[in-house]
Amino acid sequence: MASLAALAGFVVGALAVMVVRQNVGQRRITTPVDDVEPGALPHGVASVLAVLPSSAVVLDKEDRVLRASSAARAFGLVRGDHLMAAELLALARQVRRDGEIRESEIEVAGHKFGQESTNFAVRVAPLGSYGQVLVLAEDQTEHRRVEAVRRDFVANVSHELKTPVGALSLLAETIQDAADDPEAVTRFAGRMQHEAARLTYLVQDLITLSRIQGAEPIPTPGPVPIDEAVHEAIDRCNTTAAAKDITLVAGGAEGLQIWGDDELLVTALRNLIDNAVAYSPEHTRVVVSARAAGAHIESVEISVSDQGIGIPESAQERIFERFFRVDAARSRATGGTGLGLAIVKHVAAAHNGAVTVWSKEGSGSTFTLRLPAFGGMAVAIPGSTTIPQEAAQ
Numbered sequence: 001m002a003s004l005a006a007l008a009g010f011v012v013g014a015l016a017v018m019v020v021r022q023n024v025g026q027r028r029i030t031t032p033v034d035d036v037e038p039g040a041l042p043h044g045v046a047s048v049l050a051v052l053p054s055s056a057v058v059l060d061k062e063d064r065v066l067r068a069s070s071a072a073r074a075f076g077l078v079r080g081d082h083l084m085a086a087e088l089l090a091l092a093r094q095v096r097r098d099g100e101i102r103e104s105e106i107e108v109a110g111h112k113f114g115q116e117s118t119n120f121a122v123r124v125a126p127l128g129s130y131g132q133v134l135v136l137a138e139d140q141t142e143h144r145r146v147e148a149v150r151r152d153f154v155a156n157v158s159h160e161l162k163t164p165v166g167a168l169s170l171l172a173e174t175i176q177d178a179a180d181d182p183e184a185v186t187r188f189a190g191r192m193q194h195e196a197a198r199l200t201y202l203v204q205d206l207i208t209l210s211r212i213q214g215a216e217p218i219p220t221p222g223p224v225p226i227d228e229a230v231h232e233a234i235d236r237c238n239t240t241a242a243a244k245d246i247t248l249v250a251g252g253a254e255g256l257q258i259w260g261d262d263e264l265l266v267t268a269l270r271n272l273i274d275n276a277v278a279y280s281p282e283h284t285r286v287v288v289s290a291r292a293a294g295a296h297i298e299s300v301e302i303s304v305s306d307q308g309i310g311i312p313e314s315a316q317e318r319i320f321e322r323f324f325r326v327d328a329a330r331s332r333a334t335g336g337t338g339l340g341l342a343i344v345k346h347v348a349a350a351h352n353g354a355v356t357v358w359s360k361e362g363s364g365s366t367f368t369l370r371l372p373a374f375g376g377m378a379v380a381i382p383g384s385t386t387i388p389q390e391a392a393q
Helices: 001-026 047-049 070-074 086-098 141-175 183-210 226-243 262-278 329-333 338-352
Strands: 055-059 065-068 102-109 119-126 133-140 222-225 249-255 257-258 285-293 301-306 354-360 364-372 377-386
Touching: 001 086, 001 133, 047 065, 055 070, 070 086, 086 102, 086 119, 086 133, 119 141, 141 183, 183 338, 222 226, 222 262, 226 249, 226 262, 226 285, 226 301, 257 262, 262 285, 262 301, 262 364, 338 354, 338 364
Parallel strands: 249 285
Antiparallel strands: 055 065, 055 133, 102 119, 119 133, 222 257, 249 377, 285 301, 301 364, 354 364
8 A cells, every 4th residue: 555655646746736837838828727628638638548557547537547558448447438446437527526645445346357356545635626536546456465375374383383382392391300210211302302303304494485385486496317316305205105105217318408506406305205104104105206298308307206195185175285285194294394395396496387287086197297308319218227225325
């Protein structure tokens, strides 16, 4: 609202100066101000309105639209020569009566498919001496959505941090009370290590997510060999996979490259593999494969497929949201932070790519990273290569 007020103040001031200059010029040629055509805009006003990013409308004394920006018509605020929002009309009439500038916030029916409503911050001011009124409306829908996401994020972070911190505090008190019982101390100390590790993972994921979600450019991009990134990610996950006797397999095409950040790509792949291992039964396997896409190898697709429990169709659209868990109890039991897939989504976006999911309950899931290729060289390798679990032990 503050930015809109500043913009509106500038516009109204500029338009007022134009009106005064026009009136002064008219006096010099002895033409009375009242002889100016009431339905005409002051000279230069149309040019100012044309460059405004916000929705701008000028009404005459009969509430007819003299001028409307393309944004105002696109939002459905104006049709023909009528202002469609009843609240804006009421504000315009009040301003015309007393000459006072008014500010407000209104909500109108959504102009986009699937959008229920659009929120506007509005400012209405008198213009000229013939009952003309200037209406400025700034779309605040995205701002409101971002604010809601921010509030939810803060609330979720607070909740997620309270759980391990509270557990650590309780376990510390329990150990103190059980100081004479070595077995109990050992058991509770192990639990403390588990909660401390969970807290560490959560903080690390929060730092990673905050670093990449700001839409800032990658500081030092370069060619990233997909083979190396896949093997590095598998190596980081091998210990966890070995504990469940899950085999990690790398396959597909070799020699592919993307332009970006190797550490971010490894982080995204590690999160996908960690998820696949966490939600897969013992004695299964997780396959990581890469292939070139497009006739001229425009992009690289890296898929992580598992034989796990799958994801319900109703949850597949939300799994990339921060802290969203299909099975919260299972996720916490496996040490999940609820941020892994959100990190994957933002890493893909930072590389001008995307991530998609195919899943069926009881049949497993496949997550696919599609990223712009660099170099355009790929060599098809038949079969796949199993990464020995002992390599990480």
